[in-house]
Amino acid sequence: xxxxxxxxxxxxxxxxxxxxxxxxxxxxxxxxxxxxxxxxxxxxxxxxxxxxxxxxxxxxxxxxxxxxxxxxxxxxxxxxxxxxxxxxxxxxxxxxxxxxxxxxxxxxxxxxxxxxxxxxxxxxxxxxxxxxxxxxxxxxxxxxxxxxxxxxxxxxxxxxxxxxxxxxxxxxxxxxxxxxxxxxxxxxxxxxxxxxxxxxxxxxxxxxxxxxxxxxxxxxxxxxxxxxxxxxxxxxxxxxxxxxxxxxxxxxxxxxxxxxxxxxxxxxxxxxxxxxxxxxxxxxxxxxxxxxxxxxxx
Amino acid sequence: xxxxxxxxxxxxxxxxxxxxxxxxxxxxxxxxxxxxxxxxxxxxxxxxxxxxxxxxxxxxxxxxxxxxxxxxxxxxxxxxxxxxxxxxxxxxxxxxxxxxxxxxxxxxxxxxxxxxxxxxxxxxxxxxxxxxxxxxxxxxxxxxxxxxxxxxxxxxxxxxxxxxxxxxxxxxxxxxxxxxxxxxxxxxxxxxxxxxxxxxxxxxxxxxxxxxxxxxxxxxxxxxxxxxxxxxxxxxxxxxxxxxxxxxxxxxxxxxxxxxxxxxxxxxxxxx
Ligand SMILES: Nc1ncnc2c1ncn2[C@@H]1O[C@H](COP(=O)(O)OP(=O)(O)OP(=O)(O)O)[C@@H](O)[C@H]1O
Ligand SMILES: [Mg+2]
Numbered sequence: 114x115x116x117x118x119x120x121x122x123x124x125x126x127x128x129x130x131x132x133x134x135x136x137x138x139x140x141x142x143x144x145x146x147x148x149x150x151x152x153x154x155x156x157x158x159x160x161x162x163x164x165x166x167x168x169x170x171x172x173x174x175x176x177x178x179x180x181x182x183x184x185x186x187x188x189x190x191x192x193x194x195x196x197x198x199x200x201x202x203x204x205x206x207x208x209x210x211x212x213x214x215x216x217x218x219x220x221x222x223x224x225x226x227x228x229x230x231x232x233x234x235x236x237x238x239x240x241x242x243x244x245x246x247x248x249x250x251x252x253x254x255x256x257x258x259x260x261x262x263x264x265x266x267x268x269x270x271x272x273x274x275x276x277x278x279x280x281x282x283x284x285x286x287x288x289x290x291x292x293x294x295x296x297x298x299x300x301x302x303x304x305x306x307x308x309x310x311x312x313x314x315x316x317x318x319x320x321x322x323x324x325x326x327x328x329x330x331x332x333x334x335x336x337x338x339x340x341x342x343x344x345x346x347x348x349x350x351x352x353x354x355x356x357x358x359x360x361x362x363x364x365x366x367x368x369x370x371x372x373x374x375x376x377x378x379x380x381x382x383x384x385x386x387x388x389x390x391x392x393x394x395x396x397x398x399x400x401x402x403x404x405x406x407x408x409x410x411x
Numbered sequence: 412x413x414x415x416x417x418x419x420x421x422x423x424x425x426x427x428x429x430x431x432x433x434x435x436x437x438x439x440x441x442x443x444x445x446x447x448x449x450x451x452x453x454x455x456x457x458x459x460x461x462x463x464x465x466x467x468x469x470x471x472x473x474x475x476x477x478x479x480x481x482x483x484x485x486x487x488x489x490x491x492x493x494x495x496x497x498x499x500x501x502x503x504x505x506x507x508x509x510x511x512x513x514x515x516x517x518x519x520x521x522x523x524x525x526x527x528x529x530x531x532x533x534x535x536x537x538x539x540x541x542x543x544x545x546x547x548x549x550x551x552x553x554x555x556x557x558x559x560x561x562x563x564x565x566x567x568x569x570x571x572x573x574x575x576x577x578x579x580x581x582x583x584x585x586x587x588x589x590x591x592x593x594x595x596x597x598x599x600x601x602x603x604x605x606x607x608x609x610x611x612x613x614x615x616x617x618x619x620x621x622x623x624x625x626x627x628x629x630x631x632x633x634x635x636x637x638x639x640x641x642x643x644x645x646x647x648x649x650x651x652x653x654x655x656x657x658x659x660x661x662x663x664x665x666x667x668x669x670x671x672x673x674x675x676x677x678x679x680x681x682x683x
Contacts, residue, residue, distance in 0.1 A: 302507040305475050309501045310521045311494055320524065324511045404511040406554040 129399070148175050173374040178381075181374035194375055198361060198382040205345050205357040205386055208273060212280025213341035213390070217334070219281070220288030225318065227289075228296040238293075245286050250344070253279055253351040272354040276345060283344035284337040291333025295326025327405065331398045338390040346383055358382045419487035421576055421608035422449040422472060427481035429467050429634075440633035441467040445481070447627065447636065451575070454602060454609045456619035456626045458664065464634025465612045469578050472610065473501055485576055497525065499576040500569030504584045506561035508553035514564050515540065515549040521571040539567040542601060559590040566598070570605070580612045595622055599647055616668070620644075620660040621652060628667040638667035 152175060158167025166172070173181075182195040223241070227234040253275070260275040299321050307321050349359025358379060365376040429442035441464040449455050457465045470476045472483050474490035485493035493499060500521075508517045515536045516523075522532035540546050543563040545556075553561055562582055569577055583591045595618060602609060613619050619626045620642055628638040642660045644651055651657055 300505075300507065302503050302505050303509070305470070306501065306503070306507055307524075308475055309473055309494060309499070310524045311497060312524050316524050320520070321509070324509065327511070404552070406510060406552070 151175060170370065170373045173377065177374040178377045181372065181378050184372070184375070194378050198358065198378050201356065201358045201361045201379075202382040202386050205349065205359065205382075206389055208277050208349075208357060209280055209341045209345040209386065209390060210393075212277045212282075212345060213284045213338055215277070215281035216284030216337060216341060217288050220285045220333075220337070221292050223285075223289045224292035224296055227293050228322070229314070234293070241286060241289055244282075250279065250347050250351060253348050257352045257354075272352055273356070276348040276352060276354055276357070279348040280341040280344040283340040287336040287340060288330075288333045291329050291336075292326060295329030295333075296322045298322075298329060299325045327401050331401060334397055335391075335394050338394045339387070342387050342390045346386070358386060419484070420448045421451040421453065421486060422447065422610065423482075423484040424448070424468075424472065425482045425484075427468075427471060427483060428479045429464070429471055429476070430479045433479060442471070443633035443635045445634075445636055449608055449610070451486075451608055452606050454599075454622055454624045455611065456623040457610065457612045457629060458614070458616065458619045458626055458668065459629030459634075460631055460668075461614075462634075463629040463631035465629060466580050467634065468629075469501075469580050469610060469612060473499060473578050493576075497521070497572045498574055499578055500572065500574040501578045502562075502565045502569040502580070502582045504581040506553070506558075506565040508561055508564055508568075510553055512553075513550050514545065514553060514556065517553060517564055518568045518571055520568065525572065535571065536567075539570055540564075542570070542604075543567045543597065559586050559594065562586065562594065563597070566601070570601070570607075573605075575608060577607050577609045579609065581614065582611075583618070584614070591618070596647070598622065616661050616664050617652065617657075620657060620664055621647065626660075626664050626667075628664065630670065637670065640664050640667055 151172070154163070154165065155167045155172055155174065157163065158165065158172075169177070182193065184194050186192050186194055186197045223237065227237055256278065257272050257275045260270050260272065260278070263270040296318075303321055303325070304317075307317050312320065345357065346359040346362070348354075349357040350363055353363075354360060361379045362376065362383065365372075365379045368375055424445050424447040427442055427445040428440070431439040431441055445468060447455075457468065459465055467476070471478050472485070472490060474483075474494040478490075483490040485498050488496065488498065508514075509520070512520070515533070518536040518539055519532045522535060527535075537546065537549060540549050543566055545560060545563055545567070548556060548560065553564065556564065562585075566579075566582065569579075583594050586594060598609075599622065601607075609622075611619075611622060613622075621644070623642050626640040626642060627636055628640065629635065630637045640660065640663050644654070644656055644660070
């Protein structure tokens with residue numbers, strides 16, 4: 114009976130891979146459509162007046178953008194724009210991932226505390242919700258200012274940590290709320306069953322509550338990862354911290370008159386950042402839901 | 412199984428009351444003055460209209476909810492100690508299997524929580540799956556099984572720690588008639604093989620009569636025991652359901668449920 118089992122599982126993976134291939138094809142079709150639309154608008158714009166500036170300075174040709182990849186960052190430099198954007202994107206990715214990890218960790222810890230002690234849920238949840246009304250992005254420069262006064266002994270607080278903090282803060286909220294709902298998801302029967310086994314509170318958490326929270330956790334992780342990425346890029350822009358793709362966006366945007374295609378390379382970097390985060394979360398999704406029936410893989 | 416069992420009742424319920432929301436205006440007296448003694452190895456069915464407190468009684472016995480007044484002993488221990496010591500296994504109407512575990516690991520769960528070694532609990536789980544004739548599905552996921560198969564897994568799981576007492580709350584409620592009869596026979600076989608005491612909640616009169624040594628009839632508002640109908644069918648087999656004794660048992664329980672038999676012919680009940 115071992116045979117059919119593994120056979121079945123292999124079958125399931127195959128359909129997953131197939132689904133993966135199909136969604137990649139769709140994504141490529143989407144990219145092709147955007148490129149086509151872009152060029153179509155430019156083409157139409159060269160004949161009639163559109164309420165949109167379709168000149169090569171504001172809407173460079175797609176091939177000009179691709180061409181711009183290999184331009185040097187500044188005249189005579191060895192590094193190409195592509196290299197600069199790739200390294201900036203990687204820097205931002207590290208910050209976003211750091212913020213995501215911190216936000217997820219705190220989100221889960223807080224959810225566990227709120228689930229465990231109804232008192233904390235009543236006391237903390239309103240604050241967690243209210244915290245989201247604080248426009249942290251707008252306060253970013255203030256946070257950088259505060260951050261500069263933090264001293265952590267040997268570790269030097271840099272502006273990068275402030276950006277990471279903002280990303281973590283934005284990632285934290287959707288996660289803690291989703292995780293709390295997930296931890297509260299087990300049915301009364303499952304809870305009674307565990308009680309009948311005289312399960313200890315930590316066993317209750319690891320053997321029942323965490324596994325049953327997965328269907329709630331996965332969408333929360335998706336939202337959190339997106340929030341961490343957006344938070345990172347926007348915080349980079351608003352604090353002007355060097356090294357990330359956010360700063361590159363402003364820098365290259367200033368050069369549109371001379372090199373209109375350059376800023377789009379940075380835009381591609383930002384898009385790649387979002388895609389990397391999405392890919393990471395999808396991998397997490399596949400891992401976490403590997404044992405669950407298809408229906409609950411929302 | 413042993414000194415504890417010979418010197419004590421398997422289950423002893425004394426003057427038990429369960430009142431939900433006591434003192435508030437939505438107070439519900441779910442159980443009133445329940446007295447019930449069950450001998451080791453006895454098969455007891457609880458039957459009665461919806462809301463008469465069958466599940467509540469089972470849950471109080473299992474220490475899943477507190478008694479308002481009165482006491483419950485399982486093999487001489489308080490319900491709380493009995494639960495801590497895993498002196499009973501429980502199965503509900505919903506199989507309540509964990510989707511993220513294989514069938515085998517679902518059966519292992521109670522043993523895992525007790526800290527039994529990997530190898531031992533695996534062996535025990537496979538043994539139990541054989542008992543419920545699901546060896547072939549050990550590595551399947553619960554959702555790949557039919558409702559009846561899932562229910563058998565739940566029964567195997569309730570037997571995992573080899574408890575002397577089984578509490579079963581309408582475990583066959585969701586099954587079709589054929590599957591149900593097969594499961595009843597399997598349950599009786601398991602009981603015979605393992606000598607367990609069983610408290611079985613059901614809505615089906617024939618099921619209660621077929622399975623039980625004693626059928627406990629309850630009535631609602633407030634939930635209480637109105638009759639106890641002893642059943643003496645001897646060894647059950649294919650023809651048991653056709654015998655006069657069986658029909659007489661069914662009639663007696665039905666009369667009791669209508670609240671008649673005490674006034675009509677109280678002695679008849681004792682005859683069985
Ligand atoms: N947690 C609770 N809070 C308040 N009242 C409850 C609670 N659980 C049960 N009750 C009440 O106790 C009474 C008995 O309920 P119980 O579930 O034991 O009935 P039952 O005999 O098992 O019914 P059924 O045959 O429908 O399963 C009902 O009136 C019900 O409303
Ligand atoms: Mg019930």
